[in-house]
Amino acid sequence: MLQLSPTGTKILKILHLLVVMTWTVSIIAMWVLSWISYDTGQELFMYYKCMVWIDRLLTVPAAILSIGTGFFYGLLTPWGFFKQRWIIVKWIVCGVVTLLASLVFYPACQHAYGTILQNYDAALNNNQVLTSLKMARDASFYQAIALIFLVVISVFRPWRKHQPLNVK
Template sequence: MIYYFSKLVICWQFGKYGDEAPNYKLGDDRDKAIYYLSTCCQIYAKGCEQMKPIGSTGRAWLKGFHIFFACTWIGTAISMQLLTFVRSHISTGDELWAVNAAIKLLDDYIIIPSAFGVLITGILFSWLTNWGFFKFNWIIVKYLINIEAILFGTFFLGPWVNGMEAISKVERLSALQNITYLHNAKMVVYFGPLQALILIAAVFITVLKPWGKRGKAEKKPHN
Protein backbone atom coordinates (compact mmCIF):
# COMPACT_ATOMS: atom_id res chain seq x y z
CA MET A 1 0.00 0.00 0.00
CA ILE A 2 2.81 2.40 0.94
CA TYR A 3 4.65 1.40 -2.22
CA TYR A 4 1.76 2.22 -4.55
CA PHE A 5 0.98 5.44 -2.70
CA SER A 6 4.56 6.62 -3.15
CA LYS A 7 4.36 5.70 -6.84
CA LEU A 8 1.23 7.82 -7.13
CA VAL A 9 2.95 10.78 -5.45
CA ILE A 10 5.92 10.64 -7.81
CA CYS A 11 3.63 10.19 -10.80
CA TRP A 12 1.68 13.27 -9.76
CA GLN A 13 4.84 15.30 -9.20
CA PHE A 14 6.84 14.34 -12.28
CA GLY A 15 4.31 12.91 -14.71
CA LYS A 16 5.97 9.49 -14.83
CA TYR A 17 6.67 6.54 -12.53
CA GLY A 18 9.30 6.87 -9.84
CA ASP A 19 11.77 4.61 -11.64
CA GLU A 20 12.00 7.20 -14.44
CA ALA A 21 11.87 10.24 -12.15
CA PRO A 22 15.68 10.65 -11.95
CA ASN A 23 15.66 11.45 -15.69
CA TYR A 24 13.71 14.59 -14.92
CA LYS A 25 15.23 17.74 -13.50
CA LEU A 26 14.22 18.28 -9.92
CA GLY A 27 13.04 21.80 -9.32
CA ASP A 28 12.93 23.44 -5.91
CA ASP A 29 13.52 21.85 -2.52
CA ARG A 30 9.87 20.84 -2.34
CA ASP A 31 10.26 18.71 -5.46
CA LYS A 32 13.36 17.07 -4.05
CA ALA A 33 11.73 16.43 -0.69
CA ILE A 34 8.69 14.81 -2.29
CA TYR A 35 10.83 12.64 -4.54
CA TYR A 36 13.23 11.42 -1.85
CA LEU A 37 10.47 10.87 0.68
CA SER A 38 8.51 8.83 -1.83
CA THR A 39 11.62 6.85 -2.74
CA CYS A 40 12.25 6.07 0.93
CA CYS A 41 8.64 4.92 1.26
CA GLN A 42 9.14 2.54 -1.67
CA ILE A 43 12.33 1.12 -0.14
CA TYR A 44 10.61 0.68 3.23
CA ALA A 45 7.55 -0.96 1.67
CA LYS A 46 9.64 -3.37 -0.39
CA GLY A 47 11.70 -4.22 2.69
CA CYS A 48 8.54 -5.01 4.63
CA GLU A 49 7.29 -7.22 1.80
CA GLN A 50 10.56 -9.14 1.70
CA MET A 51 10.86 -9.46 5.48
CA LYS A 52 10.06 -13.03 6.51
CA PRO A 53 8.41 -13.76 9.86
CA ILE A 54 10.86 -15.01 12.47
CA GLY A 55 10.84 -18.63 13.52
CA SER A 56 9.43 -20.12 16.69
CA THR A 57 12.71 -19.75 18.61
CA GLY A 58 13.12 -16.07 17.73
CA ARG A 59 9.47 -15.46 18.50
CA ALA A 60 9.88 -17.08 21.90
CA TRP A 61 12.91 -14.93 22.73
CA LEU A 62 11.10 -11.77 21.61
CA LYS A 63 8.03 -12.69 23.63
CA GLY A 64 10.20 -13.38 26.67
CA PHE A 65 11.84 -9.96 26.50
CA HIS A 66 8.44 -8.33 26.02
CA ILE A 67 7.08 -10.04 29.13
CA PHE A 68 10.24 -9.20 31.08
CA PHE A 69 9.98 -5.49 30.30
CA ALA A 70 6.25 -5.48 31.07
CA CYS A 71 6.77 -7.18 34.44
CA THR A 72 9.60 -4.78 35.28
CA TRP A 73 7.48 -1.77 34.36
CA ILE A 74 4.43 -2.84 36.36
CA GLY A 75 6.40 -4.12 39.34
CA THR A 76 8.38 -0.92 39.62
CA ALA A 77 5.22 1.18 39.25
CA ILE A 78 3.64 -0.70 42.17
CA SER A 79 6.83 -0.31 44.22
CA MET A 80 6.77 3.45 43.63
CA GLN A 81 3.20 3.58 44.93
CA LEU A 82 4.26 1.75 48.09
CA LEU A 83 7.04 4.29 48.61
CA THR A 84 4.46 7.04 48.13
CA PHE A 85 2.45 5.64 51.02
CA VAL A 86 5.60 5.34 53.16
CA ARG A 87 6.35 9.00 52.51
CA SER A 88 3.28 10.05 54.49
CA HIS A 89 4.65 8.41 57.67
CA ILE A 90 8.17 9.88 57.82
CA SER A 91 9.30 12.35 60.46
CA THR A 92 12.60 13.86 59.27
CA GLY A 93 13.69 15.88 56.28
CA ASP A 94 16.42 13.42 55.36
CA GLU A 95 13.89 10.58 55.24
CA LEU A 96 11.59 12.68 53.07
CA TRP A 97 14.32 13.41 50.57
CA ALA A 98 15.55 9.80 50.62
CA VAL A 99 12.12 8.46 49.71
CA ASN A 100 11.67 11.02 46.94
CA ALA A 101 15.16 10.28 45.63
CA ALA A 102 14.39 6.55 45.61
CA ILE A 103 11.18 7.13 43.64
CA LYS A 104 13.04 9.31 41.15
CA LEU A 105 15.78 6.69 40.81
CA LEU A 106 13.22 3.99 40.03
CA ASP A 107 11.52 6.25 37.51
CA ASP A 108 14.70 7.26 35.69
CA TYR A 109 16.52 3.94 35.54
CA ILE A 110 13.78 1.29 35.54
CA ILE A 111 10.42 2.75 34.54
CA ILE A 112 11.65 4.65 31.49
CA PRO A 113 13.84 1.88 29.98
CA SER A 114 11.23 -0.81 30.61
CA ALA A 115 8.44 1.32 29.09
CA PHE A 116 10.41 1.79 25.88
CA GLY A 117 11.45 -1.87 26.05
CA VAL A 118 7.78 -2.88 25.99
CA LEU A 119 7.08 -0.56 23.07
CA ILE A 120 10.10 -1.66 21.00
CA THR A 121 9.57 -5.38 21.54
CA GLY A 122 5.88 -4.92 20.80
CA ILE A 123 6.69 -3.21 17.50
CA LEU A 124 9.15 -5.97 16.59
CA PHE A 125 6.58 -8.61 17.52
CA SER A 126 3.99 -6.99 15.25
CA TRP A 127 6.48 -6.53 12.43
CA LEU A 128 8.17 -9.92 12.51
CA THR A 129 5.14 -12.13 13.19
CA ASN A 130 1.72 -12.62 11.66
CA TRP A 131 -0.01 -10.61 14.40
CA GLY A 132 0.61 -7.34 12.56
CA PHE A 133 -0.01 -3.80 13.79
CA PHE A 134 -3.67 -3.19 12.97
CA LYS A 135 -5.19 -6.62 12.37
CA PHE A 136 -6.63 -6.98 15.86
CA ASN A 137 -8.45 -4.42 17.97
CA TRP A 138 -6.80 -5.55 21.20
CA ILE A 139 -3.34 -4.96 19.72
CA ILE A 140 -4.31 -1.41 18.76
CA VAL A 141 -5.62 -0.81 22.29
CA LYS A 142 -2.35 -2.10 23.74
CA TYR A 143 -0.34 0.29 21.59
CA LEU A 144 -2.57 3.17 22.67
CA ILE A 145 -2.08 2.24 26.33
CA ASN A 146 1.68 1.91 25.88
CA ILE A 147 2.03 5.24 24.10
CA GLU A 148 -0.36 7.00 26.49
CA ALA A 149 1.58 5.73 29.51
CA ILE A 150 4.89 6.91 28.04
CA LEU A 151 3.54 10.34 27.12
CA PHE A 152 1.73 10.85 30.42
CA GLY A 153 4.82 9.77 32.33
CA THR A 154 7.05 12.03 30.27
CA PHE A 155 4.99 15.20 30.51
CA PHE A 156 3.22 14.79 33.86
CA LEU A 157 4.24 12.02 36.28
CA GLY A 158 7.95 12.42 35.60
CA PRO A 159 8.05 16.19 36.15
CA TRP A 160 5.96 15.82 39.31
CA VAL A 161 8.35 13.23 40.72
CA ASN A 162 11.43 15.24 39.71
CA GLY A 163 10.00 18.39 41.24
CA MET A 164 9.29 16.70 44.55
CA GLU A 165 12.82 15.32 44.73
CA ALA A 166 14.37 18.68 43.90
CA ILE A 167 12.28 20.59 46.45
CA SER A 168 12.78 18.09 49.27
CA LYS A 169 16.51 17.99 48.60
CA VAL A 170 16.77 21.71 49.33
CA GLU A 171 14.00 22.32 51.84
CA ARG A 172 13.89 18.92 53.55
CA LEU A 173 10.92 18.73 55.92
CA SER A 174 9.88 22.30 55.09
CA ALA A 175 8.86 20.96 51.69
CA LEU A 176 5.64 19.82 53.34
CA GLN A 177 4.63 23.49 53.47
CA ASN A 178 5.64 24.17 49.87
CA ILE A 179 2.59 24.64 47.63
CA THR A 180 4.28 23.22 44.55
CA TYR A 181 5.51 20.18 46.44
CA LEU A 182 2.06 19.49 47.89
CA HIS A 183 0.44 19.86 44.47
CA ASN A 184 2.91 17.43 42.89
CA ALA A 185 2.41 14.96 45.73
CA LYS A 186 -1.36 15.11 45.32
CA MET A 187 -1.13 14.52 41.56
CA VAL A 188 1.19 11.55 42.05
CA VAL A 189 -1.17 10.03 44.62
CA TYR A 190 -4.11 10.42 42.25
CA PHE A 191 -2.62 9.48 38.92
CA GLY A 192 0.17 7.07 39.93
CA PRO A 193 -2.18 4.24 40.94
CA LEU A 194 -4.35 4.94 37.90
CA GLN A 195 -1.35 4.54 35.62
CA ALA A 196 -0.45 1.25 37.32
CA LEU A 197 -4.02 -0.05 36.97
CA ILE A 198 -4.06 0.79 33.26
CA LEU A 199 -0.82 -1.16 32.80
CA ILE A 200 -2.28 -4.12 34.67
CA ALA A 201 -5.35 -3.93 32.42
CA ALA A 202 -3.01 -4.17 29.41
CA VAL A 203 -1.71 -7.48 30.78
CA PHE A 204 -5.21 -8.95 30.93
CA ILE A 205 -5.94 -7.61 27.44
CA THR A 206 -2.89 -9.52 26.22
CA VAL A 207 -4.03 -12.73 27.92
CA LEU A 208 -7.73 -12.55 27.00
CA LYS A 209 -7.29 -11.01 23.52
CA PRO A 210 -10.79 -9.50 23.45
CA TRP A 211 -12.72 -7.73 20.64
CA GLY A 212 -11.46 -10.01 17.89
CA LYS A 213 -10.08 -9.12 14.50
CA ARG A 214 -10.88 -5.93 12.66
CA GLY A 215 -13.48 -6.31 9.95
CA LYS A 216 -14.15 -10.02 10.32
CA ALA A 217 -13.40 -12.88 12.64
CA GLU A 218 -10.56 -15.13 11.57
CA LYS A 219 -8.31 -17.69 13.14
CA LYS A 220 -5.75 -16.10 15.43
CA PRO A 221 -2.05 -16.59 14.70
CA HIS A 222 -0.04 -18.82 17.00
CA ASN A 223 1.88 -17.05 19.79
Template sequence: MTKLSASQQKLLKGFHMIFAGLWLSCVIVLGLLPIISAQITNGDEIYMYNLAYHFIDMLILTPAAILTFLTGLVYSIFTAWGFARHGWILYKWIVTLLIIVVGTVYLGPMVTDLLAISDAKRAAALQDPYYHRGHTIGLYAAIINSALLISAVFFSIYKPWKNLKK
Protein backbone atom coordinates (compact mmCIF):
# COMPACT_ATOMS: atom_id res chain seq x y z
CA MET A 1 0.00 0.00 0.00
CA THR A 2 1.18 3.53 -0.77
CA LYS A 3 2.59 5.34 2.24
CA LEU A 4 2.43 9.06 2.89
CA SER A 5 5.57 11.13 2.38
CA ALA A 6 7.18 12.82 5.38
CA SER A 7 5.62 16.18 4.52
CA GLN A 8 2.19 14.59 4.00
CA GLN A 9 2.50 12.84 7.38
CA LYS A 10 3.35 16.15 9.06
CA LEU A 11 0.36 17.85 7.45
CA LEU A 12 -1.93 14.99 8.49
CA LYS A 13 -0.48 15.02 12.02
CA GLY A 14 -1.12 18.77 12.23
CA PHE A 15 -4.78 18.35 11.28
CA HIS A 16 -5.12 15.35 13.60
CA MET A 17 -3.75 17.40 16.51
CA ILE A 18 -6.01 20.36 15.71
CA PHE A 19 -9.13 18.17 15.59
CA ALA A 20 -8.16 16.25 18.74
CA GLY A 21 -7.43 19.51 20.57
CA LEU A 22 -10.78 20.93 19.53
CA TRP A 23 -12.54 17.73 20.64
CA LEU A 24 -10.81 17.78 24.02
CA SER A 25 -11.49 21.50 24.47
CA CYS A 26 -15.20 21.02 23.80
CA VAL A 27 -15.40 18.14 26.27
CA ILE A 28 -13.71 20.26 28.95
CA VAL A 29 -16.04 23.20 28.23
CA LEU A 30 -19.07 20.90 28.52
CA GLY A 31 -17.70 19.74 31.87
CA LEU A 32 -17.33 23.34 33.09
CA LEU A 33 -20.62 24.65 31.69
CA PRO A 34 -22.70 23.25 34.59
CA ILE A 35 -20.98 25.77 36.87
CA ILE A 36 -23.02 28.43 35.06
CA SER A 37 -26.24 26.43 35.24
CA ALA A 38 -26.20 26.44 39.04
CA GLN A 39 -27.07 30.16 38.93
CA ILE A 40 -29.88 29.85 36.38
CA THR A 41 -33.47 30.35 37.52
CA ASN A 42 -35.20 31.92 34.51
CA GLY A 43 -36.81 29.63 31.90
CA ASP A 44 -35.25 31.51 28.98
CA GLU A 45 -31.81 31.19 30.60
CA ILE A 46 -32.33 27.43 31.03
CA TYR A 47 -33.26 27.11 27.37
CA MET A 48 -30.30 29.24 26.24
CA TYR A 49 -27.92 27.18 28.40
CA ASN A 50 -29.18 23.98 26.79
CA LEU A 51 -29.09 25.54 23.33
CA ALA A 52 -25.42 26.51 23.83
CA TYR A 53 -24.62 23.04 25.24
CA HIS A 54 -26.37 21.38 22.29
CA PHE A 55 -24.58 23.67 19.80
CA ILE A 56 -21.15 22.87 21.23
CA ASP A 57 -21.90 19.15 21.43
CA MET A 58 -23.48 18.65 18.02
CA LEU A 59 -21.85 21.28 15.81
CA ILE A 60 -18.30 21.53 17.18
CA LEU A 61 -17.48 18.49 19.34
CA THR A 62 -19.08 15.84 17.12
CA PRO A 63 -17.41 16.97 13.87
CA ALA A 64 -14.08 17.33 15.72
CA ALA A 65 -14.39 13.77 17.09
CA ILE A 66 -15.26 12.38 13.66
CA LEU A 67 -12.40 14.27 12.00
CA THR A 68 -10.02 13.04 14.72
CA PHE A 69 -11.18 9.50 13.99
CA LEU A 70 -10.84 9.93 10.22
CA THR A 71 -7.37 11.49 10.36
CA GLY A 72 -6.32 8.71 12.74
CA LEU A 73 -7.70 6.17 10.27
CA VAL A 74 -5.71 7.70 7.41
CA TYR A 75 -2.65 7.78 9.66
CA SER A 76 -3.03 4.09 10.51
CA ILE A 77 -3.62 2.98 6.94
CA PHE A 78 -1.06 5.10 5.11
CA THR A 79 1.87 5.16 7.54
CA ALA A 80 3.98 2.50 9.24
CA TRP A 81 2.21 3.09 12.59
CA GLY A 82 -0.70 0.76 11.77
CA PHE A 83 -3.72 0.03 13.99
CA ALA A 84 -2.40 -2.27 16.69
CA ARG A 85 1.34 -2.44 16.20
CA HIS A 86 1.82 -0.45 19.41
CA GLY A 87 -0.24 -0.66 22.59
CA TRP A 88 -0.59 3.10 22.90
CA ILE A 89 -2.16 3.28 19.43
CA LEU A 90 -4.55 0.47 20.30
CA TYR A 91 -5.49 2.33 23.49
CA LYS A 92 -6.21 5.48 21.46
CA TRP A 93 -8.42 3.50 19.05
CA ILE A 94 -10.38 1.96 21.92
CA VAL A 95 -10.87 5.33 23.64
CA THR A 96 -11.83 7.08 20.40
CA LEU A 97 -14.35 4.45 19.34
CA LEU A 98 -15.79 4.08 22.86
CA ILE A 99 -16.40 7.81 23.25
CA ILE A 100 -17.82 8.20 19.74
CA VAL A 101 -20.17 5.21 20.06
CA VAL A 102 -21.44 6.16 23.54
CA GLY A 103 -21.82 9.77 22.41
CA THR A 104 -23.71 8.81 19.26
CA VAL A 105 -25.98 6.18 20.80
CA TYR A 106 -26.64 7.64 24.25
CA LEU A 107 -25.24 11.08 25.07
CA GLY A 108 -26.13 12.93 21.85
CA PRO A 109 -29.81 11.93 21.93
CA MET A 110 -29.94 12.79 25.64
CA VAL A 111 -28.54 16.28 24.99
CA THR A 112 -31.18 16.76 22.29
CA ASP A 113 -33.88 15.59 24.73
CA LEU A 114 -32.67 18.04 27.39
CA LEU A 115 -32.87 20.86 24.86
CA ALA A 116 -36.44 19.86 23.97
CA ILE A 117 -37.43 19.65 27.66
CA SER A 118 -35.95 23.07 28.41
CA ASP A 119 -37.72 24.52 25.36
CA ALA A 120 -41.10 23.06 26.32
CA LYS A 121 -40.95 23.47 30.10
CA ARG A 122 -38.57 26.40 30.53
CA ALA A 123 -38.19 26.98 34.33
CA ALA A 124 -40.29 23.88 35.09
CA ALA A 125 -37.46 21.80 33.56
CA LEU A 126 -35.64 22.26 36.88
CA GLN A 127 -38.29 20.03 38.50
CA ASP A 128 -38.15 17.35 35.79
CA PRO A 129 -36.35 14.20 37.06
CA TYR A 130 -35.20 13.18 33.55
CA TYR A 131 -33.76 16.65 33.02
CA HIS A 132 -31.83 16.48 36.32
CA ARG A 133 -30.58 12.95 35.63
CA GLY A 134 -29.49 13.92 32.11
CA HIS A 135 -27.76 17.02 33.40
CA THR A 136 -25.85 14.92 35.97
CA ILE A 137 -24.97 12.21 33.42
CA GLY A 138 -23.68 14.89 31.04
CA LEU A 139 -21.40 16.26 33.76
CA TYR A 140 -19.99 12.81 34.63
CA ALA A 141 -19.58 11.94 30.94
CA ALA A 142 -17.61 15.15 30.38
CA ILE A 143 -15.32 14.35 33.32
CA ILE A 144 -14.74 10.76 32.19
CA ASN A 145 -14.28 11.73 28.53
CA SER A 146 -11.85 14.49 29.52
CA ALA A 147 -9.78 12.01 31.53
CA LEU A 148 -9.78 9.48 28.68
CA LEU A 149 -8.85 12.06 26.04
CA ILE A 150 -6.15 13.64 28.22
CA SER A 151 -4.67 10.18 28.83
CA ALA A 152 -4.72 9.55 25.05
CA VAL A 153 -2.79 12.78 24.52
CA PHE A 154 -0.14 11.77 27.05
CA PHE A 155 0.03 8.24 25.62
CA SER A 156 0.74 9.84 22.23
CA ILE A 157 3.64 11.72 23.79
CA TYR A 158 5.16 9.01 26.03
CA LYS A 159 4.17 6.01 23.86
CA PRO A 160 3.91 3.26 26.49
CA TRP A 161 3.57 -0.38 25.38
CA LYS A 162 5.76 0.10 22.33
CA ASN A 163 5.87 -2.56 19.65
CA LEU A 164 3.42 -5.26 20.70
CA LYS A 165 4.53 -7.55 17.88
CA LYS A 166 8.04 -8.15 19.22
Protein backbone atom coordinates (compact mmCIF):
# COMPACT_ATOMS: atom_id res chain seq x y z
CA MET A 1 0.00 0.00 0.00
CA LEU A 2 1.33 3.42 -0.98
CA GLN A 3 2.08 5.68 1.99
CA LEU A 4 3.34 9.22 2.19
CA SER A 5 6.71 10.03 3.68
CA PRO A 6 6.70 11.91 7.01
CA THR A 7 7.29 15.17 5.12
CA GLY A 8 4.49 14.38 2.67
CA THR A 9 2.16 13.61 5.56
CA LYS A 10 3.01 16.95 7.19
CA ILE A 11 2.36 18.83 3.94
CA LEU A 12 -0.98 17.04 3.54
CA LYS A 13 -1.84 17.87 7.16
CA ILE A 14 -1.02 21.56 6.57
CA LEU A 15 -3.21 21.63 3.45
CA HIS A 16 -6.02 19.87 5.28
CA LEU A 17 -5.83 22.29 8.22
CA LEU A 18 -5.82 25.33 5.93
CA VAL A 19 -8.92 24.24 4.00
CA VAL A 20 -10.73 23.19 7.19
CA MET A 21 -10.00 26.63 8.68
CA THR A 22 -11.25 28.31 5.51
CA TRP A 23 -14.43 26.21 5.48
CA THR A 24 -15.15 26.90 9.16
CA VAL A 25 -14.37 30.61 9.05
CA SER A 26 -16.44 31.14 5.89
CA ILE A 27 -19.45 29.50 7.57
CA ILE A 28 -18.93 31.66 10.67
CA ALA A 29 -18.65 34.74 8.43
CA MET A 30 -22.01 33.89 6.85
CA TRP A 31 -23.54 33.48 10.31
CA VAL A 32 -22.16 36.85 11.47
CA LEU A 33 -23.37 38.45 8.25
CA SER A 34 -26.86 37.07 8.85
CA TRP A 35 -27.22 39.32 11.92
CA ILE A 36 -26.74 42.53 9.94
CA SER A 37 -29.98 44.47 9.67
CA TYR A 38 -31.20 45.90 6.39
CA ASP A 39 -33.74 48.62 5.80
CA THR A 40 -34.00 48.72 2.03
CA GLY A 41 -34.33 46.20 -0.73
CA GLN A 42 -30.91 47.24 -2.01
CA GLU A 43 -29.33 46.40 1.37
CA LEU A 44 -31.11 43.03 1.35
CA PHE A 45 -29.77 42.39 -2.15
CA MET A 46 -26.21 43.23 -1.05
CA TYR A 47 -26.57 40.93 1.96
CA TYR A 48 -27.57 38.03 -0.26
CA LYS A 49 -24.89 38.90 -2.80
CA CYS A 50 -22.24 38.73 -0.05
CA MET A 51 -23.63 35.39 1.15
CA VAL A 52 -23.53 33.96 -2.37
CA TRP A 53 -19.97 35.17 -2.96
CA ILE A 54 -18.70 33.80 0.36
CA ASP A 55 -20.37 30.50 -0.44
CA ARG A 56 -19.07 30.26 -4.00
CA LEU A 57 -15.55 31.57 -3.43
CA LEU A 58 -14.74 30.16 0.00
CA THR A 59 -17.19 27.67 1.46
CA VAL A 60 -17.77 25.31 -1.46
CA PRO A 61 -14.12 25.07 -2.62
CA ALA A 62 -12.91 24.68 0.96
CA ALA A 63 -15.48 21.95 1.68
CA ILE A 64 -14.51 20.05 -1.47
CA LEU A 65 -10.79 20.39 -0.73
CA SER A 66 -11.31 19.41 2.90
CA ILE A 67 -13.10 16.23 1.90
CA GLY A 68 -10.45 15.60 -0.76
CA THR A 69 -7.51 16.05 1.59
CA GLY A 70 -9.31 13.92 4.18
CA PHE A 71 -9.73 11.21 1.56
CA PHE A 72 -6.03 11.30 0.69
CA TYR A 73 -5.17 11.40 4.38
CA GLY A 74 -7.12 8.17 4.88
CA LEU A 75 -5.72 6.59 1.73
CA LEU A 76 -2.05 7.53 2.06
CA THR A 77 -1.42 7.45 5.81
CA PRO A 78 -1.74 4.74 8.46
CA TRP A 79 -4.89 6.42 9.87
CA GLY A 80 -7.10 4.83 7.22
CA PHE A 81 -10.82 5.47 6.84
CA PHE A 82 -12.39 3.16 9.41
CA LYS A 83 -9.62 2.19 11.82
CA GLN A 84 -10.63 4.72 14.48
CA ARG A 85 -14.16 5.48 15.67
CA TRP A 86 -13.50 9.23 15.80
CA ILE A 87 -12.55 9.21 12.10
CA ILE A 88 -15.79 7.42 11.26
CA VAL A 89 -17.70 10.09 13.22
CA LYS A 90 -15.85 12.79 11.27
CA TRP A 91 -16.85 11.25 7.93
CA ILE A 92 -20.49 10.93 9.03
CA VAL A 93 -20.75 14.50 10.38
CA CYS A 94 -18.94 15.90 7.34
CA GLY A 95 -21.31 14.03 5.03
CA VAL A 96 -24.39 15.23 6.89
CA VAL A 97 -23.18 18.86 6.88
CA THR A 98 -22.37 18.69 3.18
CA LEU A 99 -25.66 17.05 2.20
CA LEU A 100 -27.80 19.44 4.23
CA ALA A 101 -25.96 22.46 2.84
CA SER A 102 -26.25 21.16 -0.72
CA LEU A 103 -29.81 19.87 -0.63
CA VAL A 104 -31.58 22.26 1.76
CA PHE A 105 -29.69 25.46 2.48
CA TYR A 106 -28.26 26.29 -0.95
CA PRO A 107 -31.47 25.74 -3.00
CA ALA A 108 -33.52 27.84 -0.56
CA CYS A 109 -31.03 30.69 -0.68
CA GLN A 110 -30.77 30.55 -4.47
CA HIS A 111 -34.55 30.74 -4.81
CA ALA A 112 -34.72 33.70 -2.41
CA TYR A 113 -31.86 35.40 -4.26
CA GLY A 114 -33.80 35.07 -7.52
CA THR A 115 -36.86 36.62 -5.85
CA ILE A 116 -34.77 39.52 -4.57
CA LEU A 117 -33.32 40.11 -8.04
CA GLN A 118 -36.85 40.48 -9.48
CA ASN A 119 -37.87 43.25 -7.07
CA TYR A 120 -35.60 44.43 -4.26
CA ASP A 121 -38.21 46.27 -2.20
CA ALA A 122 -41.00 43.69 -2.59
CA ALA A 123 -38.59 41.04 -1.30
CA LEU A 124 -38.45 42.83 2.07
CA ASN A 125 -42.02 41.66 2.77
CA ASN A 126 -41.84 38.28 1.02
CA ASN A 127 -42.38 35.45 3.55
CA GLN A 128 -40.33 33.01 1.50
CA VAL A 129 -37.35 35.39 1.48
CA LEU A 130 -37.68 36.05 5.22
CA THR A 131 -37.91 32.32 5.91
CA SER A 132 -34.81 31.81 3.80
CA LEU A 133 -32.98 34.46 5.84
CA LYS A 134 -33.83 32.64 9.06
CA MET A 135 -32.82 29.33 7.46
CA ALA A 136 -29.49 30.83 6.40
CA ARG A 137 -28.84 32.08 9.93
CA ASP A 138 -29.78 28.76 11.54
CA ALA A 139 -27.99 26.61 8.97
CA SER A 140 -24.76 28.58 9.20
CA PHE A 141 -24.86 28.40 13.01
CA TYR A 142 -25.36 24.63 13.09
CA GLN A 143 -22.80 24.07 10.34
CA ALA A 144 -20.25 26.14 12.28
CA ILE A 145 -20.93 24.13 15.46
CA ALA A 146 -20.56 20.86 13.53
CA LEU A 147 -17.29 21.96 11.92
CA ILE A 148 -15.88 23.15 15.25
CA PHE A 149 -16.91 19.77 16.71
CA LEU A 150 -14.93 18.06 13.93
CA VAL A 151 -11.85 20.11 14.83
CA VAL A 152 -12.26 19.23 18.51
CA ILE A 153 -12.50 15.50 17.90
CA SER A 154 -9.51 15.74 15.55
CA VAL A 155 -7.47 17.17 18.39
CA PHE A 156 -8.73 15.00 21.25
CA ARG A 157 -9.30 11.82 19.20
CA PRO A 158 -11.93 10.30 21.49
CA TRP A 159 -13.40 6.83 21.08
CA ARG A 160 -10.06 5.26 20.24
CA LYS A 161 -9.69 1.55 19.83
CA HIS A 162 -9.32 -0.18 23.16
CA GLN A 163 -5.65 -0.97 23.71
CA PRO A 164 -5.23 -3.72 26.33
CA LEU A 165 -2.44 -3.21 28.81
CA ASN A 166 0.58 -5.37 28.19
CA VAL A 167 1.12 -6.69 31.73
CA LYS A 168 3.75 -9.35 32.40
